[in-house]
Amino acid sequence: MKKLLFLLTLMSHQAIGQPALRFERLDLNAGPNSSSPNNFCIVGNKLYFTATTPATGSELWVTDGTVAGTQVLEINPGADGSSPSSLHEMAGKLVFLASSPTSGMEPWISDGTVAGTQLIKDIMPGTGNSTSELDGAVLNGKMYFAADDITYGREIWVTDGTTAGTQMLIDIRPGFNSSHAAKFITYNNKVYFSAMTDLTGLELWATDGTTLGTQMVDSGGPVSPDVFTKALSKLFFRATKGVGTGDELWVTDGTTAGTQMLKQINPPGSGTTNEFVEFSNNVYFSASDGINGAELWMSDGTAEGTVMVKDINPGVLPSGPVEFEEYNGKLYFNADNGSQGRELWVTDGTASGTQLVTDIFSGSIGGHPRNLIVYKGYLYFEAIQNGTAGRQLFISDGSISGTKVVAPTATPPANTVNNPPPALCVYDSMLFFQARYDTTGFELWLLTNDTSTNIRNHELTASVRIYPNPSNGTFTIETGNKTFTTANLEVYDVAGRLILSQSLASTKENIRLPETAKGMYLVKIAVDDALYATQLIIE
Known part of the structure; x- marks a missing residue:
């Protein structure tokens, strides 16, 4: 199809002490309608994403940051689109899910060209969907994921990107019933995941890529494991112990003996939440001990070293820390202290060093900062500026005065950034994001810090x-x-x-x-x- 792209370049308002920023718009959908770019994934020297136009529907796109290097990889010709999702890198190529009129939702692969974008395998023959999410992990150039071929239910599969090299690894729960394999992560030369059998329920499994090497890690151990995170040379996750316990913090080194509940933070209920992050030789997360609400906790990998950092919202109500990002030797996150709503917070790992950075949206609603990312010496995120301006792109150096909205010289409309906002992405010395700064709708924008691109800039x-x-x-x-x-x-x-x-x-x-x-x-x-x-x- 003919591709019409427009490039608009604008400068930002520059505050004292902040970099000169250059904004450029890649207008994928000419006119007032939005292309809503999302699902950014970097593979080699290419940035892949999904976007929607009236001519193509929702399709896969690729860019190198220029107009000439931006094109649609159309799978389903016409306005219906292929609805691509779950973008992953595997052995220098992109693996993702997409649908076509003849194959339904199945795994595809792309090298960034139209000719090199192909169906890997129609796992569930016909128009049925073999999976709705490619929740996979890569080990030794192959991806391990879950799929349903209508005969064996949802089981663990493996692919090398070819039709012949795509097959079910093992039928963990024999027959038509599914093992519901999910939550794949690579750790210590194996792929770990959750799966169930009729005898054990949903447990922790691991595979080395062979049928014989696919085994349960600890029979009778953690139940319903998820939120896997590699940290401190171990695998942290959330799980229950069964009847009488809620979700708690667990850890494994891959052995039965090394798989254990680290600490029962809330004996009668669930202690931990759905995000873990490693920072300064500890793992930080949100947890409730049953007395305080969900607050900021940290763990050094031992029961004794698993403690609450600070009760940000005193009492039983939670502050609910989320959206963690390390910047300049500290950990930034989003939390609610009970009076100012969800705002930007920072910690150095101590109670006294855990503080509100700034009250972005004054009052009890809060700015709800999301998608924190570090780019060229500054912290960027998206937050609600106020009731009129809506969600905007922010820059911060960690200080009150250094936390401000950044935007082109064009007057931004209310809700410049979509809500909920898609993730920001740093690619090839540029920051990519979805925004609406004019009448073109939500389009692909890229931001360049023009003052820090070379070795001797500061000199x-x-x-x-x-x-x-x-x-x-x-x-x-x-x-x-x-x-x-x-x-x-x-x-x-x-x-x-x-x-x-x-x-x-x-x-x-x-x-x-x-x-x-x-x-x-x-x-x-x-x-x-x-x-x-x-x-x-x-x-």
Whole structure:
């Protein structure tokens, strides 16, 4: 099909102490309707994602961050789309789920080209779906996942990306009934997962990729294991002990003896929640001991070292810490202290060092920060700014004054970011996200920090001066470098158009721009292998 893509480049409002940010929009769906890009997955030097247009429906897309390098990999020609989901990397290719008129929802593989995007195997022959989620893990270049071929129920399968190399590994629960294999994760050269038999119920299993090497880890041990997380050289997870116990923190080293409940945090009920993260030689998570609500806990892998960090919301009501992300030697997360709603918090692992960063949305509703990610020395996330502006993209250096909305110079509408927001993704020195900054709907945007892309940026930044700024179009540049091999100047307007490009012959030069409109411009100065970028105001 013919592909129409539009690239819009804008600069951000730059606060003191924050980087110069460049925003670019890849308009996949021309006009006011949204393409709603989502499900980002990096494979090699390509970024895959899903998006929707009236011509293609929901399909798989691939990009290298440029208009020319962005294309749809259409599986189901026409407006119906193939509804791709569950994108994973396997041996340098993308494995995902998609449907076609003849095969239903099945596993596919792609090398980033239309010709190289193919059905792996029609596991459930015909238009039936073999699975609704590709919850798989990769071991030695093969993916292990669960599927239903209508004969053996939902069991563990393995694929190398070819039809012949895709087969059921073992029928754990013989016959038509399913073992409900799920929650796959690679750990210590095996794939761990949960599965059930008629005798044991849902237990912890592991496989080395062979039929004989697929076994239950601990018969009579953890029941209904899930939320697997590799940390402290072990596998942490949530499970019950059976009747009389709720979900608690468990750990395994892959052996029966090394599989145990770490601590029964809440004896009469469930102690742990659905997220674990490793930070500073501990595992952090949310848990309730039955006296306090769900609060911030940490564990060093021992019962004695599994303790509550802080009762953020004092009493029985929970603060419910979630959305953990490490940044600058501390752990940031989303929590509710009972009076300010869900806001951005930080901890260094101590009670006194666990504090509210800033009250993004004043009042009891809270900003609900989500999708925390570190990009080029700053913490980015999406949060509700206020009742009018809605959900926006934020940048933070960990301080109150350094936590602000970032946006292009175009006035952002309310709810710039979709709610619930899809995850942010860092790819090839760019931050990708879904947003709506104009009348084009929710589209694919990429953000570039122009001031930190080269080795000697900080050295050059300290030595470059541009004055006067603001100016009337005539200004002076001093590089401060006594000697250099090459130096070049480029000036762009807010639409990304190149206004001026010239070489610099000396460390101090007077520059006059062609006749230009008043407003903000981006100045880029490249001196040898370093880059300096800043804003210039023309009055």
